[in-house]
Amino acid sequence: xxxxxxxxxxxxxxxxxxxxxxxxxxxxxxxxxxxxxxxxxxxxxxxxxxxxxxxxxxxxxxxxxxxxxxxxxxxxxxxxxxxxxxxxxxxxxxxxxxxxxxxxxxxxxxxxxxxxxxxxxxxxxxxxxxxxxxxxxxxxxxxxxxxxxxxxxxxxxxxxxxxxxxxxxxxxxxxxxxxxxxxxxxxxxxxxxxxxxxxxxxxxxxxxxxxxxxxxxxxxxxxxxxxxxxxxxxxxxxxxxxxxxxxxxxxxxxxxxxxxxxxxxxxxxxxxxxxxxxxxxxxxxxxxxxxxxxxxxxxxxxxxxxxxxxxxxxxxxxxxxxxxxxxxxxxxxxxxxxxxxxxxxxxxxxxxxxxxxxxxxxxxxxxxxxxxxxxxxxxxxxxxxxxxxxxxxxxxxxxxxxxxxxxxxxxxxxxxxxxxxxxxxxxxxxxxxxxxxxxxxxxxxxxxxxxxxxxxxxxxxxxxxxxxxxxxxxxxxxxxxxxxxxxxxxxxxxxxxxxxxxxxxxxxxxxxxxxxxxxxxxxxxxxxxxxxxxxxxxxxxxxxxxxxxxxxxxxxxxxxxxxxxxxxxxxxxxxxxxxxxxxxxxxxxxxxxxxxxxxxxxxxxxxxxxxxxxxxxxxxxxxxxxxxxxxxxxxxxxxxxxxxxxxxxxxxxxxxxxxxxxxxxxxxxxxxxxxxxxxxxxxxxxxxxxxxxxxxxxxxxxxxxxxxxxxxxxxxxxxxxxxxxxxxxxxxxxxx
Amino acid sequence: xxxxxxxxxxxxxxxxxxxxxxxxxxxxxxxxxxxxxxxxxxxxxxxxxxxxxxxxxxxxxxxxxxxxxxxxxxxxxxxxxxxxxxxxxxxxxxxxxxxxxxxxxxxxxxxxxxxxxxxxxxxxxxx
Numbered sequence: 012x013x014x015x016x017x018x019x020x021x022x023x024x025x026x027x028x029x030x031x032x033x034x035x036x037x038x039x040x041x042x043x044x045x046x047x048x049x050x051x052x053x054x055x056x057x058x059x060x061x062x063x064x065x066x067x068x069x070x071x072x073x074x075x076x077x078x079x080x081x082x083x084x085x086x087x088x089x090x091x092x093x094x095x096x097x098x099x100x101x102x103x104x105x106x107x108x109x110x111x112x113x114x115x116x117x118x119x120x121x122x123x124x125x126x127x128x129x130x131x132x133x134x135x136x137x138x139x140x141x142x143x144x145x146x147x148x149x150x151x152x153x154x155x156x157x158x159x160x161x162x163x164x165x166x167x168x169x170x171x172x173x174x175x176x177x178x179x180x181x182x183x184x185x186x187x188x189x190x191x192x193x194x195x196x197x198x199x200x201x202x203x204x205x206x207x208x209x210x211x212x213x214x215x216x217x218x219x220x221x222x223x224x225x226x227x228x229x230x231x232x233x234x235x236x237x238x239x240x241x242x243x244x245x246x247x248x249x250x251x252x253x254x255x256x257x258x259x260x261x262x263x264x265x266x267x268x269x270x271x272x273x274x275x276x277x278x279x280x281x282x283x284x285x286x287x288x289x290x291x292x293x294x295x296x297x298x299x300x301x302x303x304x305x306x307x308x309x310x311x312x313x314x315x316x317x318x319x320x321x322x323x324x325x326x327x328x329x330x331x332x333x334x335x336x337x338x339x340x341x342x343x344x345x346x347x348x349x350x351x352x353x354x355x356x357x358x359x360x361x362x363x364x365x366x367x368x369x370x371x372x373x374x375x376x377x378x379x380x381x382x383x384x385x386x387x388x389x390x391x392x393x394x395x396x397x398x399x400x401x402x403x404x405x406x407x408x409x410x411x412x413x414x415x416x417x418x419x420x421x422x423x424x425x426x427x428x429x430x431x432x433x434x435x436x437x438x439x440x441x442x443x444x445x446x447x448x449x450x451x452x453x454x455x456x457x458x459x460x461x462x463x464x465x466x467x468x469x470x471x472x473x474x475x476x477x478x479x480x481x482x483x484x485x486x487x488x489x490x491x492x493x494x495x496x497x498x499x500x501x502x503x504x505x506x507x508x509x510x511x512x513x514x515x516x517x518x519x520x521x522x523x524x525x526x527x528x529x530x531x532x533x534x535x536x537x538x539x540x541x542x543x544x545x546x547x548x549x550x551x552x553x554x555x556x557x558x559x560x561x562x563x564x565x566x567x568x569x570x571x572x573x574x575x576x577x578x579x580x581x582x583x584x585x586x587x588x589x590x591x592x593x594x595x596x597x598x599x600x601x602x603x604x605x606x607x608x609x610x611x612x613x614x615x616x617x618x619x620x621x622x623x624x625x626x627x628x629x630x631x632x633x634x635x636x637x638x639x640x641x642x643x644x645x646x647x648x649x650x651x652x653x654x655x656x657x658x659x660x661x662x663x664x665x666x667x668x669x670x671x672x673x674x675x676x677x678x679x680x681x682x683x684x685x686x687x688x689x690x691x692x693x694x695x696x697x698x699x700x701x702x703x704x705x706x707x708x709x710x711x712x713x714x715x716x717x718x719x720x721x722x723x724x725x726x727x728x729x730x731x732x733x734x735x736x737x738x739x740x741x742x743x744x745x746x747x
Numbered sequence: 748x749x750x751x752x753x754x755x756x757x758x759x760x761x762x763x764x765x766x767x768x769x770x771x772x773x774x775x776x777x778x779x780x781x782x783x784x785x786x787x788x789x790x791x792x793x794x795x796x797x798x799x800x801x802x803x804x805x806x807x808x809x810x811x812x813x814x815x816x817x818x819x820x821x822x823x824x825x826x827x828x829x830x831x832x833x834x835x836x837x838x839x840x841x842x843x844x845x846x847x848x849x850x851x852x853x854x855x856x857x858x859x860x861x862x863x864x865x866x867x868x869x870x871x872x873x874x
Contacts, residue, residue: 691773
């Protein structure tokens with residue numbers, strides 16, 4: 012949901028900015044950069060064109076897109092929670108101005124029943140034509156940047172901003188606030204923006220689209236530049252950004268989910284929400300409900316986390332429902348007792364209470380472990396600190412400090428890990444939580460493959476083959492790498508402990524330019540046979556490629572330790588920390604002992620890549636090639652080393668040797684592309700990437716690089732084909 | 748050797764080292780001419796803002812240096828974690844996405860920041 016709103020929010024911006032005078036004014040004020048200075052000179056500055064036809068289409072009393080028809084597009088649990096805030100918030104505002112028109116909305120969210128507005132700080136001008144009011148109000152916002160004083164929401168007459176205007180004001184305000192308050196933290200900025208928006212009765216549920224922070228001096232340039240360069244408004248760029256992701260993830264639904272996931276806890280979106288919470292909280296400073304608010308936010312986070320567990324059993328679990336309800340404010344905790352919020356129908360809480368007394372249920376344990384200690388304690392702590400805080404700034408800081416969701420979540424995760432909760436559900440929960448954490452640090456598309464989890468192909472014709480290993484070896488020898496992968500997968504499905512099956516599968520993936528899968532397969536091979544030298548070397552090489560030095564070093568050292576001839580050079584026990592220089596020293600000793608062992612020189616070459624001593628690495632590989640001139644992977648290693656030390660021309664001839672020996676060597680084709688790209692020969696690089704991808708469409712790196720080369724070669728017309736992974740089109744366009 | 752110290756084992760080091768070599772090539776010189784801006788890139792091992800290593804990618808002079816920029820203010824300063832910097836510089840994550848996810852923080856000029864794209868970095872080749 013969040014993602015869709017974001018996209019739509021951005022898209023709406025343009026029409027209003029060009030057609031609606033108020034929108035234009037808002038643009039002029041918040042959007043342009045010299046504004047800050049300009050505005051101080053001319054306090055009621057209007058960029059009003061002279062035709063004077065301003066309000067022709069807009070009677071002031073009936074206002075399109077006024078706060079009464081705010082479309083709530085929120086459906087997720089977390090958003091429903093926010094919805095409560097919006098409703099409440101707007102109550103406060105409209106109370107001030109328009110008590111008659113609006114029916115009181117019964118408010119069920121955790122006892123947040125009223126919002127005493129802060130009314131000490133009035134904006135300079137609150138009467139006069141809407142334009143002037145808006146102008147002077149925006150001024151006071153801009154001025155608030157000077158002192159870094161929190162900007163208070165103010166009462167304003169209805170200005171008749173259309174949804175489009177609102178969108179614009181919101182988007183621009185978000186951008187500008189980041190300029191004005193560059194030295195402040197995110198929460199403060201969001202608080203400021205929210206204050207502004209709430210005063211203008213602008214919903215902030217649709218997250219502001221596509222802002223970039225920076226200094227105000229550059230803003231106008233940036234804005235104009237982006238307007239001029241792109242056919243549509245800049246937000247469109249973001250939209251296409253998202254569409255691409257949509258393509259990557261397969262379908263709108265999965266996309267929306269992944270967006271939500273990515274933005275779950277640490278994402279910008281949630282910071283925005285956090286800001287909104289702050290606003291609400293600011294409005295009721297000193298109220299008793301802050302602990303509940305905070306608790307709701309906490310549980311909302313957790314509910315979101317839990318929502319990612321796809322296990323239907325878990326989704327239907329009482330615990331999950333409980334957390335959802337908590338997060339939506341339907342249940343609250345007072346004095347460590349679960350209370351149902353007043354206006355919520357249903358007997359859920361009773362059910363829970365029942366369970367609570369019931370005995371062994373997991374939810375019950377959770378309640379003991381967490382609910383009694385965690386949030387309540389947290390709430391108390393908050394209340395204590397809260398009592399001390401006086402100035403607003405301080406208050407904001409405290410709120411943000413305490414609002415760190417992760418700590419609580421981590422604490423919960425720790426308890427789960429310790430086995431406090433000990434049935435299946437707990438495991439499910441723990442793994443969902445791990446996934447969730449992983450997604451915070453890695454791209455969604457990688458998370459499934461990340462760290463050693465091998466991903467099998469879905470439809471495998473070789474399953475049931477009498478001898479898939481032999482078939483796989485044969486296919487590998489013929490250079491049909493993607494086919495070989497399938498056969499070898501069938502082999503390791505049949506014999507999961509077959510180290511050779513896993514090893515060859517790993518090698519095949521490496522040659523197919525998929526290091527993540529290569530590592531995953533090699534890890535399995537390593538589990539099955541921890542002393543296999545080829546496996547150890549492969550793992551060393553793959554981790555070197557992934558720039559993971561310590562891990563690579565560990566495996567290369569392992570190679571030496573387990574080598575029948577050179578094992579004596581290594582210590583009996585693997586030392587706690589390995590130093591590159593020491594390990595390189597040991598290998599050099601071994602090389603002195605057997606100067607004609609190509610393998611030693613290969614490992615040395617990899618080691619010197621690790622330490623970026625490329626000249627030595629090249630020397631080692633060249634020495635190895637004298638001993639093994641027909642080893643295509645060795646030619647590729649030489650080429651890659653030369654490429655990494657930016658000797659691109661040499662690299663290309665080494666890759667060519669590799670390809671002469673093994674024409675279907677995807678890695679060498681992809682590396683060719685990289686070398687051409689690094690020399691600025693983008694057209695050529697495209698042809699090589701496409702060639703590599705034609706042989707292995709799963710080589711993600713090559714897709715990413717292809718995209719970069721396409722845009723560098725000004726072939727944006729082909730970017731879509733790249734994003735949709737349409738190889739037919741690409742091969743036709745870029746034959747090699 | 749340069750990677751012997753545990754604390755220095757940053758993936759970004761490798762990218763930066765390559766960038767340094769890259770800037771000395773024909774293509775690197777073109778890049779310097781085209782962009783003409785100074786970026787400071789702060790890379791943190793785990794969490795943005797903690798134990799950061801600073802690099803200056805000077806695309807005015809065509810240099811890469813470790814440490815803070817000392818000849819005035821860089822045109823833009825970026826903060827990343829080590830992993831995220833690698834993702835952005837190798838095109839695995841585009842800068843906008845990185846920014847939205849909070850994986851990239853920006854200070855300084857927006858127009859300068861806009862020119863910070865994955866294509867300015869040379870891509871690592873695979874052994």
